[in-house]
Structure formats: C-alpha cells, structure tokens
Amino acid sequence: MFNTVIIDDEQHCIEVLEILLQKKFDDIHIVATFSNSKQALDFLQNNQVDLVFLDIQMPFMTGIELLEKLNKYSFHVVFTTAYDQYAIKAIKLSALDYILKPIDEELLEATITKLRKVSSVIDMKSQISTLLQQYSNSNLLENIEPTNVPTSLSNKIAVSFQDKIIFYDPQEIVYCQSNDNYTIIQLKNGEKVIASKTMKHFEDLLTPNDLYDLIIPTSSTQNISSSIVKKMVGI
C-alpha cells in the first residue's frame, strides 16, 4: 500500500489523477491533495508518506523548490508537468520519474508498475541534489529557444542499474550501445556497465560532444548499431 499525496495548483489536474489512480490501482491510497504548495510543504514536514505526485510550475513555490525545502524525506516523487523542457531534462538527468499532462493512463500504469518494482529505496537524497543542481543550471537560461539548450547541463548524469543509481561524468563515457531495453556503457577505464534504461534515454541526455574524446577504430564498432560515439575513423 502506497500512501500517496497529490500536489498541483490546478484543481482539475488533481481530480484527473485521483480518478485515474482510484480506478485502477488498489494499492495507491490517496491520503491528501493540495492545490497550495505551502500547505503541502507543511503536511509533508509532519507526515510520513510513500509517494508524491508533484506539479512543477506552481505559484509561490515550484515543485522542485518544495523538495529543496524538505530537509529529509523518504517518499518517491513523480513529477507531473504540462510542458517544461528544462525541468524534464533535469528530472531525467537525476533519474527521477515524471508524467506529462494530459495524463496517459497507460504511461501512468507504467510508472506505478515501476514503482512497485523498486524494492530497495534508492538514494533519494543524491537524486534530489542532482536534480536541484540541474534545475538551477537550466533556470539561468531565460530564453526558451531550443537552440540555446546547452549540450551538457552539468557534470554528471544519473545511470540507473537494477538495484542502484550511479552518477557518471559524461567524460568518463566512451560510447553507449543499445541492447534491447538495456544500454551498454563503455567507460574510459575499460569497464563496461549495463544500465537498465533504453538507448533512447541516453540519446536524449547526451550528445557525442559530451563524451570522452577517444578515437575508436571502425572495425571495433561495427556491431554498434545505434550508438553515441565521439568520433569514428576507419582503419
């Protein structure tokens, strides 16, 4: 049973989530909903919950600032947002989850399924601090022209494994290789790691320019079908 809180400044967003959650998921128990972020903060400081659906753009305080104000907590966070490309990138970089509004029932189900699978509590604190770092970086950009999106928002990206999350500097990565629902990441130190995210996820996060500058002979990369590689030369 997940004791759940929904926070969104627009009441209709709360209602949609309530309807969808109550319809399908017996183990999601909604204990409170807030359209006022200050009241939500107060509640979360004094109550233990398991899951929080959190809107990002709200008057007074964004969802991300709300998390920043909580000293410690152990709940899972799913961000809900209508549109915010920087926030979404920050969320992806920190390996937290998000859903887009209007909410697709199937995607919500995937989120809940994922939540049920997470048996061990992943280090929330480092995830959140990465998120805050990414988000404050992205907030410095006032212009919303897509061309102004920096290729790398910050130093580290979060890579999810089955039981843990490790933060890597893109410069430690030589290339990424698709392997069904997993991605093989070749590190500079020769180590290969298998991340439990698809290649698409990393393609959204990284550009070849972020990676360690290593020239890879084409012969050794012929089985890398769709991958992020800095440079390839034929030998």
Next chain:
Amino acid sequence: MKALRAQINPHFLFNSLNSINNFILKNDTKNASKYLIKFSQLVRSVLNNSSTAFVTIHEELQTIELYLIIEGMRFGNQFTYKIISEDGLNIKLFYIPSLLLQPYVENAIWHGLLHKEGEKHILITIKKNNEKSIAISILDNGIGREMAASIKAKKDKQKSFGMKLGESRLRLLNESYGGNASVNVVDLYDSMKIPIGTRIDIIIPLKSNVIESN
C-alpha cells in the same frame, strides 16, 4: 515578427487539454463539449491571427475573451473579467497588431491575481485617445508589481516571457509606426499606500486599413 506572434504558452495549451479531460472523466459532457469548443476557437483564432500582422479590435477582443474563459476554467472560475469598449468607437473598423493584448492579460492573471486571496477581477477598456490613436487599458486588482516581483525573485530569476514578448513586439511596432505606440505600467495604491493592483496603458495609432507588414 511572425515568430514572436506565433508564441502561445505550451503550458497553457496542455493544461487546458488536461482540464477538458477532467470533464470527460467525470462524465460532464456538457462542460467537456463547451470548453473543447472554446479551446478550438481560441486555437483557430491564434493560428489565423498569427499569419496576419493586424486584426480588428473586435477580433482581438474575441480572442482575449476566449483566453479569459479558458484560464477561468483552469482555475475554477476564481476571477471575473469585463471588457468594455467606448460607445461610438467602431471596433470592427480599426486594426491593432494581432495578439498584442494576450501577454499582458496572461501576466495580470499569473502574477497579479493568482497570488491573491479574495475577489479577483480584470477590466479591459478600449477608448479613443485622440483623433489619431486609441487607448487600451488592462486593469487587475491583484497583488501589484512590487509584491509579484518579490515572489518571483524568491522563486527564480526567470523573466516573464510574455511581457518580454510584448515589449519586443512594441519595439517592432514602433519601428513601423515611427515611434507613436507606447505601453505604460501603472502601479495602483489605495489612500493608505497599499497596493491594489496594476494597470497597463497601451496607446496605439489608429489604423483603419490593413497594410500588411513583413
């Protein structure tokens, strides 16, 4: 100029759709249908208006009213609005730049009214300024600029994109009008010097025929 005009807040679009989805999930077909139609009318007029530099005042006000209705839907009709045009002013005859007013109205709602408790109101008035120009004012009884700025400063350093858009459009406009258009922001206080809202005064030279620019 076209690129700037074409802007409408994607956050607004998607949240509006979510709001309509809520009516559907609650089997409130009447409101679902009503707002879906208002929403499509607004999207259509934005699409139409973004390909023409000037629209009649009448058309611009219709677009603004649709926008106000939909923002009202998103926020459970927390605020009221009124649009008044001066008797004798033929708003179907005169042209103003398309989508000129929307960023100011959006700003009044988001930074003036939504932070406020209690009664919230927007008043838009259109009248002749003199023989050569019209005056449009957008008045809100929100928290005022000073307080809104302090909340924003606390929140982040993001500038209001809508306002910036309005200013840069006005600059472009002035280039084509020879500098006769203006926008003034007036902070309103009661007798105790307590902020009681903000008024945007826009003066636009009269234009009774369309000369397509750009």
